Amino acid sequence: MIDARESGTSTGRYIDKLIEYLHKLKPAHEIVILTKQPRLGFMKTVAPGFQVVETPYKEFTFGEQLGLKKQIKSLKPDLMHFGKVEQPILYMGRVVTTMHDLTTIRFKNPSKNAVVFTFKQQIYKLVNKIAARKSRAIITPTEFVKNDVVSFTHINPDKITVTLESADAIAGPASPVAALEGKQFIMYIGRPMKHKNLESLIDAFKIMQATNPDVYLVLAGKKDVLYEAHEQRAKEKGIKNIIFTGFISDSELKWLYQNTACYVFPSLSEGFGLPGLEAMIHGAPVASSNATCLPEVYGDAADYFDPKDSRGMADVVLNIINNNAHANELKQRGKIQVGKYSWERMAQQTLEVYDRSLL
Numbered sequence: 328m329i330d331a332r333e334s335g336t337s338t339g340r341y342i343d344k345l346i347e348y349l350h351k352l353k354p355a356h357e358i359v360i361l362t363k364q365p366r367l368g369f370m371k372t373v374a375p376g377f378q379v380v381e382t383p384y385k386e387f388t389f390g391e392q393l394g395l396k397k398q399i400k401s402l403k404p405d406l407m408h409f410g411k412v413e414q415p416i417l418y419m420g421r422v423v424t425t426m427h428d429l430t431t432i433r434f435k436n437p438s439k440n441a442v443v444f445t446f447k448q449q450i451y452k453l454v455n456k457i458a459a460r461k462s463r464a465i466i467t468p469t470e471f472v473k474n475d476v477v478s479f480t481h482i483n484p485d486k487i488t489v490t491l492e493s494a495d496a497i498a499g500p501a502s503p504v505a506a507l508e509g510k511q512f513i514m515y516i517g518r519p520m521k522h523k524n525l526e527s528l529i530d531a532f533k534i535m536q537a538t539n540p541d542v543y544l545v546l547a548g549k550k551d552v553l554y555e556a557h558e559q560r561a562k563e564k565g566i567k568n569i570i571f572t573g574f575i576s577d578s579e580l581k582w583l584y585q586n587t588a589c590y591v592f593p594s595l596s597e598g599f600g601l602p603g604l605e606a607m608i609h610g611a612p613v614a615s616s617n618a619t620c621l622p623e624v625y626g627d628a629a630d631y632f633d634p635k636d637s638r639g640m641a642d643v644v645l646n647i648i649n650n651n652a653h654a655n656e657l658k659q660r661g662k663i664q665v666g667k668y669s670w671e672r673m674a675q676q677t678l679e680v681y682d683r684s685l686l
Contacts (some may be wrong), residue, residue, distance in 0.1 A: 328404035331362040331370065332386060333411060337518070340601075341425070341468075341492060342410035343373070348674035350374035356681065359402065386413040387447070406685055408677075409458070416457045423684055424462040428472050428598025428619075429455065429479055434522040438552045456480050463684040466677065468492050468599040471620035490676040493668035494604035501585055502578035504545075506570060512543035513589045513644060516580065517602055519546075519553040524593040524616070524634050529557065531593075531640035533566045542648065545583060547572040584609035588648040592616060593634050600624045604668065607661030612654040614644045628657065628664035 331346060333339030346360060350373065358377040360370050370379045380402070384395040396415035399407060408423045432452045436444055459465055459480035465487045467473045473487045513532070519525050525546065532544040548554065550573045561569050575583070584590065590606035592615045600621045603613045607628060615621050616634035632643040647654050 328359040328361060328399070328402060328406070329408045330410055330414065331360050331366070332382060332384070334362050334366040334369065338411065338427070341427070343369075344493070344670045345410070345674055345677060346370065346377070347373045348670045349678065350376055351671070352674055352678060354678055354681075359404065361398075386411070387451075391415060392417070406463075406681055408681070412451075412455050412458045414454075414458060416454055416461075419461065421684055422458075422462045423464045423466065423680055424458045425466040425468075426455070426459065426472065426476050427468060428596065429475050430522055430596040430598070432479075433596065434520070437521060437556075462486075464488060464680050466490050466680060469620040469623050471623055472598050475619075488676065488680050490673045490680075491668055492599050492601065492673055493670045494601055494608055494665060495670075496608050497577045497581040497584075497605075499578055499581075501582035502576065503582050504572070504575070504579050507543065507545065507583075507586070510543050511539075511541065511588050511648065512545050512570075512586075513591050513648065514545040514547060514583055514587045515591055515593070515602075516547040516575075516583070518548060519551070519557055522594060522596045524595045525557055526560070527634060527637050527640060528591060528593040529561055529564075529566060529569065530637040531644065532569065533564065534638060534641040535645055536566075536568070539645065539648070541568075542588070543568045543570055545570050545572060545587070547575050547580065547583060549574045581609060584611050587611050588654070589614050589644050591640075591644055592621065592629075593640060594618060594621070595634050597621055603629060604665050607658075607665050610658050611661070612647050612657035613661060614640075614647055626660075626664050626667075628660035630657065 331342045334343050360377050360379045361382045362370050364381055367379055367381055382398055384390040392415050396418045399418060406421045410425050412426055459482050467476060467487055467489055470489055473489055477484045554571060558571050584606050590611040590613045592603045594616050596619050603615055603625055606613055613629040615625055615629040615631055617631040618634050622631060630643050632640040
């Protein structure tokens with residue numbers, strides 16, 4: 328049985344792809360999917376051979392701890408795969424848990440009440456340790472996360488299997504973003520959480536403008552209070568040519584990837600770093616933070632910088648956007664790098680984890 332309550336979210340892309348490619352493998356096991364009501368139709372479409380069961384229980388709630396535990400026990404699975412650490416900690420059946428990273432236990436969320444968030448963060452640390460210790464097997468997306476989990480939870484590293492994730496090209500035609508046609512721009516897409524380090528990126532962009540005053544910085548993603556704070560800070564510092572797109576369609580994102588002078592990923596902490604691979608698939612040269620797992624995932628297909636050094640970040644990006652030969656070389660390396668990743672292989676490795684856990 329697979330917990331797919333996160334299906335349809337950015338975090339849930341992993342579980343969606345796992346189910347899609349597990350179904351293609353036609354496993355001998357009877358697979359049951361637990362998901363929320365809005366995703367029932369999607370699951371039945373991508374995995375018609377699997378049983379799909381509705382569950383109403385939200386992550387990190389008492390309902391998860393009590394109601395979900397009761398529901399799982401009533402279904403009597405031989406093995407339960409939780410696609411995230413959030414799970415009923417008192418459920419003691421056979422469990423496999425995917426631990427994507429430990430970012431949440433290390434960084435605050437400025438948009439949340441500080442006291443409440445700190446309390447939840449302490450509970451989350453405990454949940455991570457309990458889940459790691461009670462699971463028969465742990466899955467992580469990178470060797471970095473594997474080592475991080477071992478250091479934090481003190482479990483046997485032999486219990487952990489690394490299953491590399493992958494990225495997909497965006498289907499369909501690209502749609503130009505009118506405000507950017509004919510302009511040189513660098514870009515980032517994603518949530519503006521504290522660990523994404525957008526303040527340093529904006530500061531680096533200001534440094535870049537001293538020599539490249541016509542370049543634009545595109546920050547793409549649904550506007551929220553954190554993006555609004557970044558926008559206000561940029562205005563207060565007099566930094567021009569920053570475009571906060573808000574929500575953009577897949578076709579617009581495809582155009583941005585295809586036309587950006589550089590995709591910049593300034594993150595302080597990642598479990599896999601999917602956006603950089605997505606950029607590479609669409610032909611963007613990538614400049615990346617050298618933090619956590621990112622050099623492991625991007626290899627020699629990106630240029631790296633210290634994410635806490637805005638001057639160094641600016642220098643690395645400028646070396647890409649002012650040097651066409653080097654940018655083209657990074658694009659070619661990127662095409663090679665993304666070929667190393669496969670959702671099908673990830674699903675096959677996960678199936679092997681299931682088989683071992685059932686022994």
